[in-house]
Amino acid sequence: MRIGRVVAGTMALAAATIMATSESAAAGVPPRIGSDHTYSGRQNTPSVLLHKGIGVAQPQYRVAVYTGNKEDAGTDANVYITIYGTRDTVGHRLDNSENNFESGKTDRFTLGLRNVGRIKSIKISHDNSGEKPGWYLKKVTIDVNGDHPKFCANRWLAEDEDDHRPYVKLDRKPRC
Structure with missing residues (x-):
């Protein structure tokens, strides 16, 4: 039963990410990764843009x-x-x-x-x-x-x- 909840939670998170990405794409805004759709990493580091929906870490x-x-x-x-x-x-x-x-x-x-x-x-x-x-x-x-x-x-x-x-x-x- 616990595995079912984890899978369901993961599926819900994936669906929310896809929806946010789709909404961003429809608005002409490039999708970004993270809770507010940005990933800033270290200080003085710009946001990392996603490529085809996959976050790629920058050196x-x-x-x-x-x-x-x-x-x-x-x-x-x-x-x-x-x-x-x-x-x-x-x-x-x-x-x-x-x-x-x-x-x-x-x-x-x-x-x-x-x-x-x-x-x-x-x-x-x-x-x-x-x-x-x-x-x-x-x-x-x-x-x-x-x-x-x-x-x-x-x-x-x-x-x-x-x-x-x-x-x-x-x-x-x-x-x-």
Whole structure:
């Protein structure tokens, strides 16, 4: 008798999920997973969209950005990262509630992004906004699924320094 109740409860939950998914689809809203149709996982992680009704967990990319310890090395510009992998490419703005990218500081971000496979390279850039947008980037490290690639920069991302570009594409290195 107890098994019958469990099966009946599971069936009722499945029916409610299908109904909610159907209502969302009819309204043109992509279905999401969870009691309020969202799954946020860890802090700073966006909701995970369902694919054909099945929730797929996204990897957690733990990104550490090291700003060099030079005069005026920090920036208040908006900073972006693009991750190039063996399977896909994803981009994301790097921002949290802290004052990011200050001279000599390491900023850490946890990003829930789709799986790109093994990370080959990254592009890191800024939008050149703010009073002094120039930025001295030392390096970037990423930790995802036991992989720990490092990306060495040791250069200015600025329109008035080095090669006059506010971006750089970096290949993974064994160490910086």
